[in-house]
Amino acid sequence: MKSLSLLFLLLLAGQAFAHKPSDSYLVINSNAGNALIEGRWDIALRDLQLVLPLDQNGDGTITWGELRRQQRNLDATVLPTLTIEALHGEQRHACALNLTRLQAIDHVDGTYAALHWRGDCQRPPEQLAVGYQFLFDRDPSHHGLLRLEQRDTTLTAVFSNQHRNQLMSTDAGAQWQAFQGFIRQGVHHILIGYDHILFLLTLLFPAVLLWQRGGWQPAPTITGALTQTLAIVTAFTVTHSLTLALATLGIITLPTWLVESAIAITVALGAAANLVPRLFPKRWVMAFVFGLIHGLGFASVLADLGLTDSGIFLPLLGFNLGVELGQVAIVLLFVPAAYLVRETVAYRRVFVPVGSVAIIILAGVWLAERLSGA
């Protein structure tokens, strides 16, 4: 007959349970730049009573006095089932948690103990690693519902027997991550943006040379080569940062096809300047003027990345920084190599002129494409 009683219970499959399952509610308050966190942990008295002798007089009720008398046990045995670590870069600091106040709170299925606590993480956290071990050995279906409240955002997570650890990004951490994301985007864009690289390299081809007696001669000192390089890179950076900012702020708006076509023209002109340097005596001026156009090109990429939710300043700064980092990397790879081979005929007589002609042709194709694509 045992089997039959089981059979009958099978009928209940579609029937929902009435009481709530066992959940605790954990709120963590964290403010950017602050090493102190605080929070509240609401635990059902029915659940607490499984791990602490709450009903001391055995009358089937739990009074406020009975709960209050367990405050020390709550601090010593219950609170430690919650662990919080602050992550700051590569470092991890355990936040020491202390019970600061005990209250009661009513949830939908009855009264809970409200444990107010405070934690000292030593460093302002970028991420919080929260570990939760409460009650799973007694009730594996217990859940802990976590809410991380910050000034700008609220994140939620659920602890269960299978998921006892959660990693939560704080606002500070999220902003830093976003900033890093934009730096990576800037680097990435300058590295995949062939036209920007080509323009820069075209200007740098002769940085290790001098135009004398109708031909390119090796620069006599490294100082001269470095001064030229620095002048060109600085001029390019100043102006493209300027228009990048202006376009991102919406002060300048030009159609993409126009900007992209103009960029192709700048590449062609840069290469032409290597062939007839008398027409373009000051290369840094060229970098300065054409940088204005390249900045507009960067801006359209940045706009594609979407800024609406993260403000403008940080993404702009991060992206620009990334572009400069990528640019510096290119310069550091190219200039020393060019300096070493500057005296060879192959570099002065073949690489510079032939390369420049090839670049002019390439830029011409781009120009045609970009104009026709419009």
Next chain:
Amino acid sequence: MTMYWQRRNETSLHYRDAVVEAFHPHVSESFSGTDKGAKIWRLLSVAVTLFLFCMAALASAAPYTPGGDHVVLARLPQVPATLQAPSPPSDLSAALALARSQIDYASAQGDPRFLGYAEATLAPFSQDMSSPAANLLMARIEQQRHQFARARHRLTRLLEQSPNQGQAWLMLANIDRVQGRLDEARQACQAASRTLPPTTVLLCQASVQAITGQREQAYRTLQALASSPAAPQGKSAQWLNTLSAEIALQQGRLELATEHLRDALQQAPDDPYLRYLQSDLWLASNQAQAVIRDLTNWQDREGALLRLAIAGQRLEHPQAQAWRQDYRAHMAADQDTGRQRHLREHARFLLEVESDPQGALTLARENWQQQRELADLRLLHASAMAADDQATLSQLQAFVDRYQVDDAQLTQPAKGASE
């Protein structure tokens, strides 16, 4: 060169997505599908409703310091201490006995915590299939939590190893029936016949026949069984009466259903399933007052609260608003807990109490992915009718045609649902 240009555009788009994800790791849901407008609208209405629920739930939640040590914060349920033993028995047969009482208690009281305690009791014995009994109990726990896929997986594994576990076949049949895989359910009943007594197999078959175009035959079989010398006793007699009541309801014979139900309740007056079925019959026959009389003492149970809220609203009972608020709070607390929600009940609440057919339809559709009993079919049908959703109605019709489902509640909807 064209390649270059295209590629660059693509990568920038790709990276935009990557960056957006990096900033908003929690925004992962996206709307897809063709009937976007209607869907978004529906989702929006559900979202607004749930938001209001959450606000209502939050508004009441502020910690306080009770007025004195004598203030009673909680009354503990009167449970034998053994059911909450701090350390589970290490002996298998003792563990099985304890887990069984814990599950029985959970069912009778509608208290899911005891399912968790039972899970802890069974934990040392349910890691592998060496104890079929422990796994059967675990499957029962999973099924009661509506973790049907998990339960089904466990049972199939168990049956691969021990195909003669009649009970496992029976449970599998039940899960398949609840989830609307009716052919598989029939086969599982058949497989159970190798090891289980014929009476049990008859009951199993009848439960499937009733919803697959053979309800008259199923009813006759049950009645013949009841008046035969082999008439089942005890729990299985109760099962027989319950099934008979449900088929009578399906035939639209409410008085006959009430009779069968009365017989069943005589054997188990406090059985929640029967009490709620009784209430639903009363609601279907305009006897809301009887529901309130019967369930007022059960207000701490969500299933009772739902029926009280429906009855209270129909009668404009002074308590109606309180029941409604209580149920809303339960629904809100059910959000974001990472658990299976009681979608059938929640959808019914939205339809019958909140007069929110769109919200009800959304939940009823979601529920239909999990549960496909007659009650779920009726609910989805009623929601789709109220929301005038032809796509859902024709989808339901396909299910009805495929299994030849014959239900008076669908052809002549219960008075209650449309009131």
